[in-house]
Amino acid sequence: AHFTFDELKGNKLPDSLHPAPPPAPPQPKVTADTKDKTPAQKKKDAKAPPPGPEAILKGENKLVPGKLGNAIQFTGDDAVDTPLGNFQRHDPFSISLWLQTPDEKERAVVLHRSHAWTDAASRGYELLIEEGRIKWSLIHFWPGNAISIRTQSKVPLNEWTQVIVTNDGSSRASGLKIYVNGKLAPVDIIKDHLTKNITGGGHDNISLGERMRDRGFKNGLVDDLRIFNRDLSLPLDAKLAPLLAELKTARAEVTALADAQKEIMVMQELPQPKKAYILERGEYDKRAEEVGPVTPAFLSPFPKNAPKNRLGYAQWLTAPDHPLTARVTVNRLWQSLFGRGLVKTAEDFGSQGERPLYPELLDHLALKFIQSGWNVKALIQEIVSSRVYLQRSIADAKTMADDPENQWLARGPHFRLPAEMIRDNALAASGLLKLTMGGAPVYPYEMTEAFKPMGPSAGDAVYRRSLYTNWRRTSPPPAMVAFDAPRRAVCISKRERTDSPLQALILLNGVQYVEAARVLGEKLHLEAKGNLPQMIEQAFLRCLSRKPDAKEIQICTQLYQEQLTHFKAHPREAEELLKTGNAKRDAAIPLPEAAAAAVLAQALLNHDACVVKR
Template identity: 35%
Template sequence: FALGKTIHGMAFTQFDGIIHWDQAGWNETDGFPSEIRAALLVDVEARTKDQIKQMRDYFVEHEPLITQQAEELKMARAQVSEFKKSIPTMVISRAVAPREIRILDRGNWMDESGEIVQPAIPEFLGSLQIGERRVTRLDLANWLCDSENVLTARTMVNRLWYLMFGRGICSSVDDLGGQGTFPSHPELLDHLAVEFIESGWDIQHLLRQIAMSATYRQTSNASPELEALDPFNELFARQGRFRVSAEMVRDTALMISGLLVEEIGGPSVKPYQPEGYYDQLNFPRRNYVPDQGDNQYRRGVYTHWQRTFLHPMLKAFDAPSREECTAIRAQSNTPLQALTLLNDPTFIEAATMFASRIMREGGTTVDERIEWAYRTAVSRPIDAVIAEELRTIQTEHLRHYVQEPDLAKALVSAGEQSSTAELDPAEWASWTSVARVILNLHETINRY
């Protein structure tokens, strides 16, 4: 006879004492272990909890679909574990009971008789609505971005205005306190601060508002009378003139030459750097190897930064050492900057590739190529005086490199992208000289 049974959702069929799985994915023809056989032969109502557990475990252990999924789950957990091990960790301190802070009499840290003080914000900036409990760092963070806080929005707006005009509405960008300078347009600062808060602290929205304003769209040219009246452009009656940041100086040369790789994100990259620059660094000693391929032409913001030994090109153009917070960078104009633009391997390679563009895309005559090169670099037509100077440079250098072919080949072979196979080396070298001058122009590295 045959007797069908359903046990906790699992269907079995018994034939003459040999148990077969039914609706479970396979047939077991060799029989079950003795304890499982015994459990199956017991009436359903009479089975003990141990017998039911043994049957369930046996089913889970031998069902192919379940074992496959269990193996996949095990592999997934192993991958998650390996990923967690690869995540960098940092040392942090655990929160402990805050220590007692007192006012020190004449700075004497051994005198414990002073009044106990509690953390708080400056009284003239309001108060924190926290009841009787002690203020926490989270309370400070919430207050910094509170719409009632008059400080944060104004500070951020002033810094964004500085980025757009070269000076802030309050010229002391790093100090909006009582020791800073008074805003030249306090109503404008208040208006933009309110706009910034009401937009949900949307930086792109605020930058768009500034960029579309009539003030931003002004020319940087000014009459002698206006320059005498407002030499520092405090009235914002004209657009500002200022050199772009160090990273953007390099980006500008790479963009003009066609070398710039605009990939976003990723690890730091190592452009060309003088050999032995890290010789003074120990524990451990650094071995700087410049990157190859696209990484050599990434934006300057991705350049490897060795704290006080930052890249020489960035240092020459006033990039900070990052040893302390810098809200506003220094602006200098030194001979070292001109030498960097002329001799740094990155800029030589950029000039070489820009020269190849001039020869391929700039037209057929010298005048057409000079006009095209200047307009490509500074986005305006060339003046006759400048055109004449560049024409003279191209002519004289062409004559020189025709007589010195080895020097011409050495110049146009700089960097990874250069090649002397397609263009005449002497002519290419002469246009490289023109390109080096254009990349060194005041107009090229300054924002007008």
């Protein structure tokens, strides 16, 4: 494609060359103008391609006299969007343009095919002016997964300079080239590690002069933009063409195989650590003295042979003589089991936090934790098998009044279960919970109501533990949020614990919970063979881990009979209830009996003892 910028019609810059011949040329209309043309002229008109794609001129950018006609002068805040450029890393392609910069740019985006700078890790490709030099990059995730080169010489100021950049499709820095005024420019390799795709960032075509959260090409000029779907550094040779096509196909297969592999994020140290400074009043541009990586002097000394980086920091944190790591971890586990830590302010062990209730107990457990080799399971087993944990959670009125927060540890824990445990408990009671370990994240039913709706996972994946629920930082599962599961935008050390009507509505009407009650009701009916007292006893054992007393049996019997009568009179309501969820209904159980058993199971899954730890 060739954008000359000579015309401007409705803020559109037409392309003077069509990127590919049309599939079926339209027949010319016979008019007064065409009647007098020769057959050769008519044949030529019939083969002429239709007008090509158009670039869009936005904002305050303007057309000014350029190198070969008109050029675009950029504001730095407004882009020119083209309809082309969605190349993959194995595609050979080239881009040519004339540019002029009025000053030496520390950083300026000349053109790019990406969504944003740091927000999207620059995925795509980009042509920048950086420290006055031309920089050409293909990027999957900057800075770890990219190839990038930069010219050694700076761009002349206030002069028209022709720049041609090429990519040979090899995914190597050696396959990138920059030509300045027709000559191959000497370059420095900035990055040479591209192993994944450069597409999928959310912006598919080339834009000029501006990028979100980046520095635009302010007051810079661009003229005569040309985009080629081949590497201009290679000669046009008929014998070479089939070999290049075969090479491109092979590279496409290799990149497709690499792109299909799962990856995880890792950290890598810089060759030279960045300098750090004390900032006066926290202002980034007011630097005071330089500081280095040093741990607080009042804590244990830094290991002598440890490197001054994150590895050394990890070794220091987990050293047996470190006074904080084991104590903080023990306190966090105690908090998860008792609802309150030995140090109430789990997020602050410093001077602004509360002192531990029982320092000797905290020290004892921390020491055993270290000596066991940081064995979390052993620590949890010791706590849950202790007499203090196994106490009754109900105390007399005076004790409750004198010690509402259980600081005396005179009773067992008593608090509402976390969101994940409530869901997993309902699935486990019904027999739906899948304990498969590992694998990809899954989507539960409630994701259809999320900020960005997504359908539930297929098959039994929807019944996996809540640990594997797909979690978007900006769109968490609504049912989890209702039960105080934190959003992932920031880290927290202690969850809030609230009670709201929305929680009761989710337990009563949420698809996951209604389905669990339905399946549990069918299991109870089949196991007890319709014997109501046995159904009630099994329901209590499954949901509350105890047998019912006489009053509870009476209440449950009355509930079941009322619901059975209702569903016999309203079979369509029973049918609708039993359609909830993906699990298939057992057709051997009559509709009214299955629906009544589901309501009985639902009542127990909503019982206080099923969602509150005692």
